[in-house]
Amino acid sequence: MPIRRVALVWLLGALAPSLAWADNPLVVEAALDREVAAPLLDAFEAAHPNIQLTFRDHSTLEVDARVADEDNPPDVVISSAMPWQMSRVNEGYAQRLESPEARAWPEWAKWRDEVFGFTFEPIVMAYRLDLARHMLPPKTHADLHTLLTQHRETLRDKVTSYSPVRSGVGYSLFQQDARYTTRFWDLVTAMGATGTNLEANTRSMLEGLSEGRYWLGYNLLGSYAMVWAQSHPEVFVQVPQDYSLVMMRMAFIHRDAPHPAAARAFLDFLLGREGQRVIAGETPLFSVRSDVVGPYTAQRLRDQVGERLYPIPLNASLLAFVDSSRRASFMERWQREFHRLSRPEPSQGEQSTESHIDKFPQR
Amino acid sequence: MIEVDGTLKSRLAFWLLATVSALGVLLLVEAYFSSQRAAERAYDSQLEAAALTIAEAIRWEGGQPVVEVPSAALQILATRHQERVFYAVLDADGHTVSGNLDLSISPDWRRRVSSQPTWLNDSYHGTQWRLYGRELDSAGWETQDPVQIWVGHTMSGRKALTEVLFEHAVTRFVIMVLLAGILMLLAMRVALSPIRRLRHQLRQRDADDMRPLDTRVPEEMREMAETLDSLFTRQREGREALLRFTADASHQLKTPLAGLQTTSELALQSDSPDAWRQALAEVHGSAGRTSRLASQLLSLARLRHAMEASATARIDALALLHETAFDWAQRDVSQAHDIGLASLPASPQYIQGESWALRELLGNLIDNALRYTPPGSVITLGAVCHAQTLEVYIEDDGPGVSSETLAYLHHPFERGGRQDTEGSGLGLAIVDSIVRRHEARMQVESPDEKGGLIVRLFFPYFTQHEEG
Numbered sequence: 052m053p054i055r056r057v058a059l060v061w062l063l064g065a066l067a068p069s070l071a072w073a074d075n076p077l078v079v080e081a082a083l084d085r086e087v088a089a090p091l092l093d094a095f096e097a098a099h100p101n102i103q104l105t106f107r108d109h110s111t112l113e114v115d116a117r118v119a120d121e122d123n124p125p126d127v128v129i130s131s132a133m134p135w136q137m138s139r140v141n142e143g144y145a146q147r148l149e150s151p152e153a154r155a156w157p158e159w160a161k162w163r164d165e166v167f168g169f170t171f172e173p174i175v176m177a178y179r180l181d182l183a184r185h186m187l188p189p190k191t192h193a194d195l196h197t198l199l200t201q202h203r204e205t206l207r208d209k210v211t212s213y214s215p216v217r218s219g220v221g222y223s224l225f226q227q228d229a230r231y232t233t234r235f236w237d238l239v240t241a242m243g244a245t246g247t248n249l250e251a252n253t254r255s256m257l258e259g260l261s262e263g264r265y266w267l268g269y270n271l272l273g274s275y276a277m278v279w280a281q282s283h284p285e286v287f288v289q290v291p292q293d294y295s296l297v298m299m300r301m302a303f304i305h306r307d308a309p310h311p312a313a314a315r316a317f318l319d320f321l322l323g324r325e326g327q328r329v330i331a332g333e334t335p336l337f338s339v340r341s342d343v344v345g346p347y348t349a350q351r352l353r354d355q356v357g358e359r360l361y362p363i364p365l366n367a368s369l370l371a372f373v374d375s376s377r378r379a380s381f382m383e384r385w386q387r388e389f390h391r392l393s394r395p396e397p398s399q400g401e402q403s404t405e406s407h408i409d410k411f412p413q414r
Numbered sequence: 415m416i417e418v419d420g421t422l423k424s425r426l427a428f429w430l431l432a433t434v435s436a437l438g439v440l441l442l443v444e445a446y447f448s449s450q451r452a453a454e455r456a457y458d459s460q461l462e463a464a465a466l467t468i469a470e471a472i473r474w475e476g477g478q479p480v481v482e483v484p485s486a487a488l489q490i491l492a493t494r495h496q497e498r499v500f501y502a503v504l505d506a507d508g509h510t511v512s513g514n515l516d517l518s519i520s521p522d523w524r525r526r527v528s529s530q531p532t533w534l535n536d537s538y539h540g541t542q543w544r545l546y547g548r549e550l551d552s553a554g555w556e557t558q559d560p561v562q563i564w565v566g567h568t569m570s571g572r573k574a575l576t577e578v579l580f581e582h583a584v585t586r587f588v589i590m591v592l593l594a595g596i597l598m599l600l601a602m603r604v605a606l607s608p609i610r611r612l613r614h615q616l617r618q619r620d621a622d623d624m625r626p627l628d629t630r631v632p633e634e635m636r637e638m639a640e641t642l643d644s645l646f647t648r649q650r651e652g653r654e655a656l657l658r659f660t661a662d663a664s665h666q667l668k669t670p671l672a673g674l675q676t677t678s679e680l681a682l683q684s685d686s687p688d689a690w691r692q693a694l695a696e697v698h699g700s701a702g703r704t705s706r707l708a709s710q711l712l713s714l715a716r717l718r719h720a721m722e723a724s725a726t727a728r729i730d731a732l733a734l735l736h737e738t739a740f741d742w743a744q745r746d747v748s749q750a751h752d753i754g755l756a757s758l759p760a761s762p763q764y765i766q767g768e769s770w771a772l773r774e775l776l777g778n779l780i781d782n783a784l785r786y787t788p789p790g791s792v793i794t795l796g797a798v799c800h801a802q803t804l805e806v807y808i809e810d811d812g813p814g815v816s817s818e819t820l821a822y823l824h825h826p827f828e829r830g831g832r833q834d835t836e837g838s839g840l841g842l843a844i845v846d847s848i849v850r851r852h853e854a855r856m857q858v859e860s861p862d863e864k865g866g867l868i869v870r871l872f873f874p875y876f877t878q879h880e881e882g
Binding site: 138141142162163230366368369370373374375376377380 | 482486487539
């Protein structure tokens with residue numbers, strides 16, 4: 052069997068030059084909604100009609116698991132779970148991209164020329180119109196805390212946020228929040244006290260808001276929320292006025308990519324002017340490049356929100372977030388703070404089961 | 415024959431280049447390794463700092479070490495060059511408390527680190543890693559087990575820093591070589607300027623200008639300048655001697671020729687056959703003396719000009735001495751004198767020389783003694799063996815010469831202040847030439863006030879080496 056596979060690989064290798072432009076598959080493993088990314092993928096297929104793009108959309112944790120799949124590695128890996136992406140790159144799963152686009156990419160949005168943050172997505176709060184009828188919608192983290200404390204009963208079960216256990220993005224965001232201020236834990240306590248519902252992704256939160264189950268959502272991906280708000284007038288998006296985290300989707304070419312040439316073409320497209328133009332104009336992912344014009348650019352966001360944007364730094368410090376003992380101690384504190392003021396019910400439901408099932412979730 | 419063998423400049427340049435290249439290679443090798451060491455040190459201290467930062471974050475909870483890895487430590491580990499990073503915190507049993515890669519730490523390494531912090535290189539998945547481990551003795555309420563902290567990163571930063579440092583070293587070296595080359599060219603010009611000055615001066619001299627040089631030269635050229643000077647002096651002296659010799663010879667030949675003319679004139683004015691006969695006899699005698707004078711001049715000229723091309727042989731000086739003395743004692747001219755031999759050394763004494771020249775030498779000395787001493791004088795020949803030389807002497811008990819005359823007695827036409835003899839004054843000059851030819855030494859002295867003259871000749875012994 053191995054001999055046959057080697058022979059097959061050899062045959063493919065020998066035929067590759069002639070096939071290169073005729074039939075060129077490309078597998079992209081991504082934690083990125085297909086609808087959101089559709090214009091980008093269409094533009095890529097238009098620019099490279101010879102590359103047959105297979106786009107697989109999964110959750111961040113699934114994407115992370117696929118990276119280590121030795122038998123069937125993807126060509127390109129895209130994920131918003133920055134610490135996990137960084138950890139995979141640190142483990143050596145990425146290959147360096149040597150191209151003008153890679154070299155020109157801003158230093159703060161790449162690491163080792165192997166992994167690139169190609170979007171600039173603000174983290175926002177979202178609320179339903181019902182909330183505004185009862186109270187002044189929150190503009191800052193402090194407002195949110197005050198609101199949760201003062202209107203605990205009104206907001207009971209009406210608040211939603213990411214589950215740090217089931218979502219890598221959510222966990223990263225809370226870690227980053229906790230780095231900035233210890234008052235974050237007061238917020239967690241307040242969230243726990245109002246019986247906040249923890250969701251695995253932004254979409255669920257947005258759906259809950261539209262359905263009226265939730266009135267207020269905290270730490271949503273701005274990219275999704277803004278698009279949602281356009282078609283759902285009952286949902287409002289608020290970029291926090293004190294500070295707003297910015298998450299970057301990170302893409303890298305897999306070390307064992309079966310189609311490295313196509314993978315390089317894809318990444319060059321993502322980082323290039325054309326790809327970024329599509330990101331800025333047709334997706335809410337926000338372009339990083341400063342020379343691109345469109346409704347969704349980092350520059351425009353800065354102009355609107357001011358200097359309160361705090362991109363999660365794309366460097367080795369991210370690795371600390373996935374450190375198992377650090378994660379364990381963070382989760383322990385999270386549970387402690389979350390349950391501090393909530394009534395100790397044995398059937399606490401989601402949270403306790405969560406802690407049981409996913410104390411150390413697979414990455 | 416002057417053969418041009420390159421230039422001094424090219425030689426200096428060649429040696430400079432050779433030295434600089436050889437030294438340069440050594441320097442660059444050294445520079446590379448020291449760059450490497452510097453880079454190692456710089457980045458090793460980053461590893462140490464990261465390990466300390468992690469150590470700071472270790473706490474004991476319920477008898478277990480707990481660590482919340484600080485982001486700062488990871489950033490320190492990653493460095494500016496965005497290295498891939500590794501960290502692990504191991505408990506006393508070697509179990510991982512926290513860590514990020516499955517890079518295994520061998521028990522051997524753990525033992526080494528337990529005694530002192532250690533740096534080491536390791537290969538992980540085909541990449542070179544630099545690791546650093548240190549042990550932390552931490553106090554807890556339940557346990558006091560040591561904890562080991564291991565950190566590491568890939569080595570691209572070290573390579574880059576090494577390259578940068580090495581590049582700087584090479585740049586510095588190249589600039590230094592270029593500067594040194596330019597300075598060396600200037601220095602060569604300055605250093606060689608005395609040679610140029612001397613050449614200029616020599617070129618400008620008149621052909622017959624034999625004055626000593628008047629120039630400034632460095633110490634290294636002093637010998638050459640002095641040699642040049644002495645060459646000039648010798649040439650000057652040679653020329654002067656030649657002029658004097660020619661003048662003296664003309665004068666010497668003029669006197670007997672004038673005598674001949676006078677005698678023949680007087681004879682022509684006379685009608686007496688007796689007077690003719692007497693005049694003829696005088697002419698005959700005078701012609702004989704003149705002929706002898708001419709032959710002596712010739713022999714002196716030959717000796718002086720045929721310095722080279724001589725066939726020397728091993729000669730028994732005593733036998734020669736004996737033979738010559740015996741030969742002269744039997745001649746008519748010496749009947750009025752008593753020529754004798756002092757007691758000679760028993761064994762034969764060999765010297766290097768030409769037998770005709772030595773015979774001429776002894777003959778001239780005996781002839782001189784016969785001419786410059788009154789009849790009845792005793793002439794003694796002898797030989798004495800010294801350590802280095804063989805002394806041959808000839809002694810007479812004639813009137814001797816004054817001490818101030820002794821010094822230039824060997825000059826041609828010098829007759830020791832005596833004009834009363836038939837001698838031409840060339841005898842000792844010939845002797846002097848022959849003595850020099852044999853690398854011997856001549857010493858002339860008057861032993862006491864009463865008179866007498868002794869001529870001592872010191873010949874070097876014949877040596878086997880010279881024969882070979």
